[in-house]
Amino acid sequence: MLGGIYVEERMEALQEPWTSFVIEFPTYPRQMVHGREESQRILFLCPQAEHNPTELCLALFGSQILMHRLQQGESTEVLATTGFIFVYAAETPNALRSVLSRYQAITNAPVLVAQKSNVVKTAHFVTEFLNRVTAPSFGGNVSFGESQTIAGPGGTAMETEAGPIISDAELWSENLPEIVLVDEDGNTIHASHNLQDYRAEYACRYVLAHYNENINRDKMAEMVNLSPGYFSNLFRSEVGMSFSDYLIQVRIDNAKGLLRRFDLSVEAISKKCGFNSLAHFSRTFKDRCGLSPLKYRKSPHLVN
Numbered sequence: 125m126l127g128g129i130y131v132e133e134r135m136e137a138l139q140e141p142w143t144s145f146v147i148e149f150p151t152y153p154r155q156m157v158h159g160r161e162e163s164q165r166i167l168f169l170c171p172q173a174e175h176n177p178t179e180l181c182l183a184l185f186g187s188q189i190l191m192h193r194l195q196q197g198e199s200t201e202v203l204a205t206t207g208f209i210f211v212y213a214a215e216t217p218n219a220l221r222s223v224l225s226r227y228q229a230i231t232n233a234p235v236l237v238a239q240k241s242n243v244v245k246t247a248h249f250v251t252e253f254l255n256r257v258t259a260p261s262f263g264g265n266v267s268f269g270e271s272q273t274i275a276g277p278g279g280t281a282m283e284t285e286a287g288p289i290i291s292d293a294e295l296w297s298e299n300l301p302e303i304v305l306v307d308e309d310g311n312t313i314h315a316s317h318n319l320q321d322y323r324a325e326y327a328c329r330y331v332l333a334h335y336n337e338n339i340n341r342d343k344m345a346e347m348v349n350l351s352p353g354y355f356s357n358l359f360r361s362e363v364g365m366s367f368s369d370y371l372i373q374v375r376i377d378n379a380k381g382l383l384r385r386f387d388l389s390v391e392a393i394s395k396k397c398g399f400n401s402l403a404h405f406s407r408t409f410k411d412r413c414g415l416s417p418l419k420y421r422k423s424p425h426l427v428n
Contacts, residue, residue, distance in 0.1 A: 296332035324362035
């Protein structure tokens with residue numbers, strides 16, 4: 125019996141297409157449960173459309189976690205000690221209400237609904253909170269939408285708001301610009317502006333802010349805690365072009381603007397836009413634009 129409510133020790137199939145994990149934090153301060161110390165846990169839900177929820181959890185909460193995927197008919201005893209119900213809902217959480225009501229009856233834990241724009245910030249909030257609190261006493265407030273307020277120990281209000289992705293690095297803060305390239309077959313490819321996965325959006329915003337630095341696919345994958353192969357597939361499916369194509373096109377677009385100014389040499393522009401040599405810049409620029417940087421500087425109207 126939990127909080128005066130009798131809980132049947134079985135879990136029926138979810139009515140909505142959601143994947144659920146119990147995530148344990150063995151390296152965080154432990155909590156006392158019925159006189160014994162146990163690791164802190166949260167319940168994590170994401171759409172079944174998320175192809176690799178394990179990598180998603182690792183990206184959000186770090187590699188020092190233990191994950192257990194809940195199955196139909198499994199005992200719900202472990203859910204009674206979860207501190208948060210964390211929901212990753214890329215679009216809208218409204219369809220979750222019936223699913224969450226069952227979990228809340230068991231856990232009596234606050235619910236955080238994190239949409240793509242604030243999922244990393246919300247995950248950071250959870251890990252920071254669990255890492256500094258032992259044996260938390262949680263309320264049961266539920267909040268939906270882009271801004272969530274939950275109850276912490278002693279009823280203290282703590283707020284998580286939609287905002288830029290948590291990172292020590294500077295990120296592009298405006299709307300994603302139009303990025304257009306022409307492939308080897310002469311087809312025009314437009315990068316998508318409406319990204320559903322926060323990791324692809326983070327990568328785009330990072331490139332736009334740091335295109336002049338030494339960036340590559342493997343480093344970017346590491347920054348979002350994904351394997352290089354999975355990151356490549358995710359980025360292409362979300363953005364519509366490969367990460368390397370996106371990075372190069374951002375560099376070329378910025379180089380075009382600098383070439384029109386005449387106050388920098390072509391070599392200086394190549395370095396300022398992240399190319400490792402003037403020869404590499406000239407070759408790439410001609411491949412993308414059909415003429416050399418020097419010819420473009422003289423006649424920029426010849427290139428769209």
